[in-house]
Amino acid sequence: MTANSQTPAQTPIVSKWDDAVAATLSEPELLLYRSNLLGSDLRVTNFGGGNTSAKVTMRDHLTGDDVQVLWVKGSGGDLGSIKLDGFSTLYMDKLNALKKRYRGLEHEDEMVDYLPHCTFNLNPRAASIDTPLHAYIPKAHVDHMHPDAIIAIAACADSKRLTEVIFGGQLGWLPWQRPGYDLGLKLEALATSQPNLKGIILEGHGLFTWGDTAKSCYEITLEMIRLAEQWLGENVKQPVFGGVKTITLPAEQRAAIAAQLMPALRGRISAGERKLGDFNDSAAVLQFVASNDLAALAALGTSCPDHFLRTKIRPLVLDFDPAKPDVDALLAGLDKALEDYRADYTAYYERCKRANSPAVRDANPVIYLIPGVGMLSFAKDKATARIAGEFYINAINVMRGANGVDKYVGLPEQEAFDIEYWLLEEAKLQRMPKPKSLAGRVALVTGGAGGIGQAVARQLLQEGACVMLTDIDAGALAEAHANLVKVAGKDSVATVQGNITSEKEVEAVLSATALRFGGLDILVSNAGIASAAPLEDTTLEIWQRNQDILVTGYFLVGRGAFRLMKQQKIGGSMVFVASKNGLVASAGASAYCTAKAAEIHLARCIALEGAAIGVRVNVVNPDAVIRGSRIWDGKWKEERAASNKIDSDNIEEFYRQRSMLKLSVLPEDIAEAVYFMASDKSGKSTGNVLNVDAGNAAAFTR
Numbered sequence: 274m275t276a277n278s279q280t281p282a283q284t285p286i287v288s289k290w291d292d293a294v295a296a297t298l299s300e301p302e303l304l305l306y307r308s309n310l311l312g313s314d315l316r317v318t319n320f321g322g323g324n325t326s327a328k329v330t331m332r333d334h335l336t337g338d339d340v341q342v343l344w345v346k347g348s349g350g351d352l353g354s355i356k357l358d359g360f361s362t363l364y365m366d367k368l369n370a371l372k373k374r375y376r377g378l379e380h381e382d383e384m385v386d387y388l389p390h391c392t393f394n395l396n397p398r399a400a401s402i403d404t405p406l407h408a409y410i411p412k413a414h415v416d417h418m419h420p421d422a423i424i425a426i427a428a429c430a431d432s433k434r435l436t437e438v439i440f441g442g443q444l445g446w447l448p449w450q451r452p453g454y455d456l457g458l459k460l461e462a463l464a465t466s467q468p469n470l471k472g473i474i475l476e477g478h479g480l481f482t483w484g485d486t487a488k489s490c491y492e493i494t495l496e497m498i499r500l501a502e503q504w505l506g507e508n509v510k511q512p513v514f515g516g517v518k519t520i521t522l523p524a525e526q527r528a529a530i531a532a533q534l535m536p537a538l539r540g541r542i543s544a545g546e547r548k549l550g551d552f553n554d555s556a557a558v559l560q561f562v563a564s565n566d567l568a569a570l571a572a573l574g575t576s577c578p579d580h581f582l583r584t585k586i587r588p589l590v591l592d593f594d595p596a597k598p599d600v601d602a603l604l605a606g607l608d609k610a611l612e613d614y615r616a617d618y619t620a621y622y623e624r625c626k627r628a629n630s631p632a633v634r635d636a637n638p639v640i641y642l643i644p645g646v647g648m649l650s651f652a653k654d655k656a657t658a659r660i661a662g663e664f665y666i667n668a669i670n671v672m673r674g675a676n677g678v679d680k681y682v683g684l685p686e687q688e689a690f691d692i693e694y695w696l697l698e699e700a701k702l703q704r705m706p707k708p709k710s711l712a713g714r715v716a717l718v719t720g721g722a723g724g725i726g727q728a729v730a731r732q733l734l735q736e737g738a739c740v741m742l743t744d745i746d747a748g749a750l751a752e753a754h755a756n757l758v759k760v761a762g763k764d765s766v767a768t769v770q771g772n773i774t775s776e777k778e779v780e781a782v783l784s785a786t787a788l789r790f791g792g793l794d795i796l797v798s799n800a801g802i803a804s805a806a807p808l809e810d811t812t813l814e815i816w817q818r819n820q821d822i823l824v825t826g827y828f829l830v831g832r833g834a835f836r837l838m839k840q841q842k843i844g845g846s847m848v849f850v851a852s853k854n855g856l857v858a859s860a861g862a863s864a865y866c867t868a869k870a871a872e873i874h875l876a877r878c879i880a881l882e883g884a885a886i887g888v889r890v891n892v893v894n895p896d897a898v899i900r901g902s903r904i905w906d907g908k909w910k911e912e913r914a915a916s917n918k919i920d921s922d923n924i925e926e927f928y929r930q931r932s933m934l935k936l937s938v939l940p941e942d943i944a945e946a947v948y949f950m951a952s953d954k955s956g957k958s959t960g961n962v963l964n965v966d967a968g969n970a971a972a973f974t975r
């Protein structure tokens with residue numbers, strides 16, 4: 274459950290300020306300290322939302338004189354994890370001089386181009402659009418937060434009067450206005466004309482607070498949020514959201530439905546670019562989607578600009594009755610539901626567009642609400658999808674508070690459009706780096722904890738894919754997960770323990786992959802074992818074990834992935850990691866060689882059936898990958914050494930000398946070949962075999 278899923282009944286926010294720590298810090302460090310404290314609590318501000326500032330006296334590099342410098346959170350990043358280099362620094366005298374340049378509201382966007390000219394100390398951090406909101410408030414320390422409890426009040430029809438009632442004149446109030454230069458001047462005017470104010474509520478948006486010291490600013494911010502939470506707690510009428518309309522299904526059933534629904538949705542909304550999904554069934558979501566007010570409130574749209582930039586203005590509520598759960602009917606209704614949503618979105622664009630608006634963007638929903646089941650969110654990468662869901666929880670919290678004490682109002686449509694299609698936002702989108710080659714792809718790697726499995730996962734992650742690792746060894750899997758999180762972060766990599774020889778467990782692995790990321794694009798079937806024994810000593814057990822893992826296991830995973838990809842209808846790629854021994858018979862390893870040959874042939878058979886649905890299947894044949902291999906630990910190494918009549922310590926050198934190119938084959942070499950076969954780089958290859966064996970004439974394909 275996410276940290277911001279709590280309902281209003283909660284413990285008051287407490288100050289985490291530590292005077293002993295603060296005493297050791299400079300003014301910029303105090304700003305950083307305060308920012309990290311504020312950002313560490315999602316009740317204080319949402320992820321990536323809000324900003325902080327301090328006006329600090331500093332020595333000017335050119336003149337040697339003391340000057341006033343505005344330190345303000347720069348563009349991008351999150352307060353919880355911001356470092357000092359996340360702040361932009363600007364000369365206050367230059368910012369003040371800008372007022373003479375200002376030509377009025379219709380020209381306010383041009384003021385953004387002046388900000389880089391105010392930079393102090395060649396700081397490369399770009400100043401954010403919110404910079405003027407901090408610069409002109411005549412206080413040394415300013416916080417701008419997006420607390421759910423405050424936005425709930427800011428999104429009420431009667432927000433101005435409620436601000437009076439709740440804060441007793443401590444906070445001022447300004448009507449909704451898009452953040453920009455003009456709003457900065459309005460904040461200045463209000464703070465100057467009412468010097469006793471501790472801050473201001475911005476209608477439909479959030480909170481500004483200020484203080485003479487970093488500590489007092491921080492504590493005033495918390496105090497205002499506490500007051501709002503307390504007042505809402507005492508005044509929100511029960512039952513919330515008009516009471517319960519439908520039952521909530523048990524957790525296991527919710528997950529099973531989501532796992533079925535996600536690939537079906539993903540296939541239908543990935544025509545432009547592939548999307549990744551996130552499932553959220555936290556308490557706040559379940560309460561909302563089971564309520565009487567669901568349809569009416571969802572239709573109103575979100576309020577805070579931060580919310581709808583992430584979630585789109587409205588979610589899609591799917592027609593589903595959890596009391597009579599009919600998943601087939603739910604799936605059958607998706608095309609129509611999406612068509613209607615897209616038509617609605619396009620109509621909104623046409624209604625609101627201006628002469629210079631950017632072209633219409635992807636018209637598919639981001640947020641999907643399913644009564645009794647929960648919420649799905651889809652975006653171009655996993656973190657964005659997860660965060661979009663968390664933002665919708667912020668919106669749910671806001672609607673619960675606002676509608677519980679007054680009447681919730683979303684942002685006017687034209688205002689929402691002007692932010693969504695703001696030319697400055699468009700410029701930000703245009704500056705985004707080109708997506709990586711596997712961005713938006715989901716890969717499942719079996720045998721994921723082994724040397725080759727981890728190297729493959731690492732390469733796919735580096736190319737932008739999300740990776741689910743599965744392995745029979747839970748301990749090794751946890752270790753692999755810890756290694757890979759360091760490379761790619763926690764959003765893109767996940768694990769599920771499973772035995773590929775069990776039909777049921779394979780189904781569970783595929784379900785877990787769909788539930789975690791939304792579907793599947795790439796299967797790397799890599800789980801392996803090896804055995805060596807002369808024919809006469811090959812027991813039925815040895816034989817069967819090779820067949821079970823290398824043939825039946827590959828069949829089960831391949832079949833499951835095939836079904837999932839077929840349901841998604843956006844093609845896919847499978848790569849079987851086989852062996853040179855699948856092409857070349859080797860004495861003393863009949864069980865292994867035969868199973869590997871079957872594995873290669875299975876890949877070709879799936880390639881035949883997969884072509885019609887855009888699923889490619891190729892084989893990578895490693896040979897003698899010793900480093901990092903669990904197969905080569907222990908018995909197999911001894912067996913191969915004995916069979917080749919060499920010392921087991923010299924085995925790597927033995928294989929190197931045996932190869933045509935006199936090179937060792939490393940897990941990274943296999944990963945490179947798997948990546949090629951998995952990616953669109955090999956988009957016109959299927960049924961192929963790629964040997965990665967440093968050259969072995971007997972394995973030449975023909």
Ligand SMILES: [Zn+2]
Binds near residue numbers: 323417418419478479
């Ligand atoms: Zn804001």
